[in-house]
Amino acid sequence: MKRFSIGKLTLPMYSVLAIAFMLIPIVYTIIFSFNDSNRGNTTWKGFTFDKWLGVCNRPDVCDALGNSLLIGGISTLIATILGTALAIGLVRYKFKARALVNLALFLPMATPEVVLGAGLAGLFFNMGFAPGLLTVTIAHVVFCLSFVVVTVKARVQTLDPVLEEAGRDLYANPTQVFWKITFPLLVPGIVSAALLSFSLSFDDFIITYFNSGEVTTFPKFIYVAAARGVPAEANVIASAVFIATILLVLIVQINGAVKRKKLLKVK
Amino acid sequence: MAFAAFGSSSATEHKGPTKSGAIVLALLMPGLIYLGLFFFTPLFSLIITSLQAPAETGGIGEYVYAFNVENYVYVVDNYLPQILRSFYYATVATVVALLISYPLAYFIGVKLRNRPLLKSLMLTLVIAPFFISFLLRTIAWKSIFSDGGAVMQTVYSLGLMQPSEHFLGSDFAVIFGLTYNFIPFMTLPLYTTLERFDTRLLEAGSDLYANPSKVFMKVTLPITTPGIISGTLLVFIPIAGDYVNASRDFLGSAKTSMIGTMVESDFLQNWDYPSASALSVLLMAVIVILVATYVRSAGTEDLL
Numbered sequence: 385m386k387r388f389s390i391g392k393l394t395l396p397m398y399s400v401l402a403i404a405f406m407l408i409p410i411v412y413t414i415i416f417s418f419n420d421s422n423r424g425n426t427t428w429k430g431f432t433f434d435k436w437l438g439v440c441n442r443p444d445v446c447d448a449l450g451n452s453l454l455i456g457g458i459s460t461l462i463a464t465i466l467g468t469a470l471a472i473g474l475v476r477y478k479f480k481a482r483a484l485v486n487l488a489l490f491l492p493m494a495t496p497e498v499v500l501g502a503g504l505a506g507l508f509f510n511m512g513f514a515p516g517l518l519t520v521t522i523a524h525v526v527f528c529l530s531f532v533v534v535t536v537k538a539r540v541q542t543l544d545p546v547l548e549e550a551g552r553d554l555y556a557n558p559t560q561v562f563w564k565i566t567f568p569l570l571v572p573g574i575v576s577a578a579l580l581s582f583s584l585s586f587d588d589f590i591i592t593y594f595n596s597g598e599v600t601t602f603p604k605f606i607y608v609a610a611a612r613g614v615p616a617e618a619n620v621i622a623s624a625v626f627i628a629t630i631l632l633v634l635i636v637q638i639n640g641a642v643k644r645k646k647l648l649k650v651k
Numbered sequence: 652m653a654f655a656a657f658g659s660s661s662a663t664e665h666k667g668p669t670k671s672g673a674i675v676l677a678l679l680m681p682g683l684i685y686l687g688l689f690f691f692t693p694l695f696s697l698i699i700t701s702l703q704a705p706a707e708t709g710g711i712g713e714y715v716y717a718f719n720v721e722n723y724v725y726v727v728d729n730y731l732p733q734i735l736r737s738f739y740y741a742t743v744a745t746v747v748a749l750l751i752s753y754p755l756a757y758f759i760g761v762k763l764r765n766r767p768l769l770k771s772l773m774l775t776l777v778i779a780p781f782f783i784s785f786l787l788r789t790i791a792w793k794s795i796f797s798d799g800g801a802v803m804q805t806v807y808s809l810g811l812m813q814p815s816e817h818f819l820g821s822d823f824a825v826i827f828g829l830t831y832n833f834i835p836f837m838t839l840p841l842y843t844t845l846e847r848f849d850t851r852l853l854e855a856g857s858d859l860y861a862n863p864s865k866v867f868m869k870v871t872l873p874i875t876t877p878g879i880i881s882g883t884l885l886v887f888i889p890i891a892g893d894y895v896n897a898s899r900d901f902l903g904s905a906k907t908s909m910i911g912t913m914v915e916s917d918f919l920q921n922w923d924y925p926s927a928s929a930l931s932v933l934l935m936a937v938i939v940i941l942v943a944t945y946v947r948s949a950g951t952e953d954l955l
Contacts, residue, residue, distance in 0.1 A: 399758040402751060403776045406834065409791035410783050416791075426794045466682040473678030485679065486951035492690050494884060494942050496892020498911040499931045502918050503693030506700050506928065526689045529682060583781050589895060590911070594918065606786040610900040614790060626783040630775065633782070637771035644767045 410626065417619035424613030435616040436624075442617040448605035449621050455517065455592075455601060456585040459524035464578045466525070467532025468570070474533070475540040493530045500526065501594030508595065515597030523595045524588060528581040535580055539573025575636065583629065694935065701928035712922030722929040730913050730930060737909040738937075740822070740897070741890040744829040745837075748886050749879065751830070752837040756878075760845030777838050789828055789901050793819060796902075820904030828896035833889065837882040844878030880945055888938050910934050 416425055420432035440446040474485065492500070504523050505515065513519055543566070551561040589603040596604060602621065606614055704717035727734070759777070763770040780788060795802055796818045806812050818824050848871070856866035894911030897903035910930060917927035 395754060395758050395762060399755050399773070402755045403773065406780055406831075407776065408795070409788035409831075410779060412791040412795065413783060413787045416794075426797065466685055469678040470682040473675050477675045477678075479675055483951040485683065487946065488683065488686055488691075490942070490951070492686065494888050494938055495690075495694075496888055496911070496934060496938065498892045498894065498914045499697070499935050500690070500693065502914055502927055502931050503697040504689065505918065506924060507689075507693045507696045509924075510696060510700075522689055525685065529686065533682075580781075587781070587785055589786060590893075593915070603784060603786050606784060606790070607895070607900075610786070610790060610898075614787070618784075619787065622784045622787050626779075629782040630779060633775050633778070634772075637775050638768065641767035641771040 413619050414623045414626070417616055417623045419616050419619075421616050423615075425616045425619065426613065435620050439617050439620050442615055444600070445602075445605060445615065445617045445621060448600045448602045451517065451599055452586050452602040455521050455524060456582045459521050459528055459585050460578050460581040462521075463525045463528035463532050463581050464574060467529050467577060467581075468536050468574055470529075470533045471536035471540050472566075472570075475537055476545075489530045489533050492527055493534075497527075497588075497590035498594075501591040504591070505594040515595050516599050519595045519597070520592055520599060520601070523591050524585040527588070527591065528584055531584060532577040532581050535577035536570065536573045539570055539576075543569055572636070572640070579629070579632065586625070697928045697931050697935075700924050701932045703925045703928075712924070714925055719925065722925045723933070726913075726926050726929045726933065730910070733908050733910055733913050734930075734933070736822075736907070737891050737911075737934075740826055740829055740909065741887045744826050744833065744890050745883055745887045747826070747830045748834050748837040749882065752834055752841055752882065753879075756838050756841035756845050760842045761848060761850060764846070764850075774842070777835055777842075780832075780835055785832055786895065786901075789832065789896060792828055792831065793902055796824065819902060820899065820907065822907060824902040825897045825907045828902040829890050829893060832893075832896065833886040836885040836889070840882040840885060841875065841878045844875045848874055877949060880949065884941065884945060888941070891938070892934060 416428075417435060418431050418433065419425055419428055420430040420434070421427075422429075470485075470489065474482070501523070504519070504526070508515060508519050547569070548561050548565055551565045556564065587603060588601075589607055592601050592604055593607065600608070602618075606618055609615065609618065699716065700714075701722055702717060702719050703714035703722075704719040706713035706715050755777070759770055759773045763773060794800065797803065798817055798819070803812075803818060806818075807814050812818070852870050852874070853866055856870045857863070861869065891909075892911050894909050894915060895901055897907040897909045897912060899905060899907075914927045914930050914934075917923040917930070
């Protein structure tokens with residue numbers, strides 16, 4: 385092991401630098417949420433809390449945020465339910481069409497957003513569906529679904545079927561086994577999946593742009609505003625969402641890591 | 652695969668009981684029907700639209716069902732530079748993302764194996780960009796690299812670039828943005844394979860007098876190939892279809908337009924649905940070929 389590394393510090397230092405590089409635009413975005421800017425938000429004009437305290441002084445930013453939260457919430461709920469069922473079915477049961485189902489679930493992840501966006505927009509157009517909140521939500525479920533399956537599947541694979549057998553031995557019916565044993569064990573995976581799904585939906589631009597008609601979501605607002613200059617209020621919302629999500633993820637991750645550390649000590 | 656890192660992947664796998672029937676159908680059908688309606692039908696509808704011909708009334712955006720293969724000839728003739736540029740950007744950005752991600756994933760997955768807390772922290776930082784608007788992150792790079800900014804002023808004063816040259820709007824800027832935006836999609840699947848990598852194999856290699864680079868080429872690299880392939884798919888495909896980085900309001904210019912740029916303008920501005928669809932079908936065809944090649948060599952189990 386020791387001989388394999390080119391100098392002990394090279395790899396850790398490289399990794400820290402790589403991560404720092406990844407974080408540069410995040411830090412930049414957060415810093416510029418405190419910029420006392422008027423129209424554009426490209427040059428530093430001085431520190432202020434005003435943009436944080438008065439985000440909804442820009443009602444267009446707040447409306448866009450509201451739409452994004454609504455679309456993200458509903459599409460995550462639908463994708464998580466459908467995806468969790470798919471993940472359980474795929475791991476727990478053997479059936480002939482398995483390879484086909486795997487492929488059907490992988491393809492949406494492997495489809496460029498323009499293709500799915502244009503395809504759905506064309507379909508809705510041909511069916512006479514007016515683009516709006518409903519069409520965007522339907523579209524978001526499509527690309528969130530496969531990511532939910534992947535995430536929950538990883539969790540189902542770690543479940544010990546013996547626990548469920550024990551439940552059945554104690555005369556629990558299948559419904560009881562599922563709700564009292566399987567589901568509680570799957571919760572961490574389902575939570576991660578929902579979080580991922582919400583992030584994907586909240587940040588989606590291309591598919592939304594093709595299917596939203598008059599409705600503006602948060603990314604769509606930024607894209608349209610980019611031509612004239614994005615207001616600092618947008619940075620405030622993005623920073624707030626980032627800080628909230630990262631705290632949630634850290635809590636989940638640290639919790640898991642501490643548990644694993646305890647297990648390592650027992651070994 | 653890639654996002655297994657979000658769930659828990661450290662415990663052992665158990666083979667599930669072999670059952671089938673009504674339960675499987677009840678679990679799988681709702682999701683599959685949904686994908687049938689809103690994923691496969693739209694793709695099919697794209698193919699139909701890509702063959703449409705202009706309506707005889709001559710109205711803008713009016714088309715009739717036909718078998719107009721000429722649409723494909725038209726898009727290849729007119730959009731060849733954009734098609735080639737998209738795959739060129741995607742290839743370069745994927746290779747750079749792989750080179751940047753591999754050592755990072757190795758560090759997190761192998762070196763931090765016995766430090767769960769630090770490992771979780773590093774992983775969270777790798778996925779941190781997912782939680783803040785990618786449009787704003789791209790705009791942040793645009794501001795950082797603007798002609799009047801500190802970075803470019805330094806570059807100019809060092810004589811690395813002439814004041815008449817600009818970073819923004821160049822191929823390099825777009826490739827930079829694409830690489831940056833998709834690095835986590837490369838790092839995660841690499842991490843998942845490297846995390847499972849048995850380091851005793853490295854010792855075995857050096858015991859057999861292989862030097863470190865030979866051990867890497869003969870042991871580490873072949874074993875982590877599945878991660879490299881899924882990372883490559885997850886990065887190459889979305890980049891080939893992206894047009895935000897290349898947009899002139901972001902890092903690109905009129906000279907950096909990609910396939911997506913053309914699909915968007917044909918679909919949303921020109922109402923030229925057949926051309927937009929034909930271009931989308933061509934892009935999808937290339938991707939289906941890539942995925943099919945992968946499936947033939949690795950099967951479908953590791954796809955998800």
